[in-house]
Amino acid sequence: MECIFCKIIQGEVPCTVVYEDDYVIAFEDIYPSATNHVIVIPKIHIEDLNGVNEENIEYIKHIFSAITKVVKQLNIDETGYRIVNNCGGHAFQSVKHLHFHIVGGQELSPTFC
Helix, strand or coil, X not given: CCCHHHHHHCCCCCCXXXXXXXXXXXXXXXXXXXXXXXXXXXXXXXXXXXXXXCCCHHHHHHHHHHHHHXXXXXXXXXXXXXXXXXXXXXXXXXXXXXXXXXXXXXXXXXXXX
């Protein structure tokens, strides 16, 4: 598979992991758009939110659980942060593997999405 995020999960591509469990991995974005910019992905290939179903919903639960743990670890849980998911071509989803961006650590522009 040519998916860069699947290669990260398999340990073929290095990254700076900030959280990991049996279902998800969270790592620093290599092109951060803020002081803190972490990507959270499921450890199975789901192309986008449209691919979420009863068979893989447990991974989605773990993604949001991981997000709450990561924002506390980064000390941005009280100052604020943004969660971004791009789904499909019109939203400029650059990697066809479901992922969520955690962006924070500074005041964010109201137009940033």
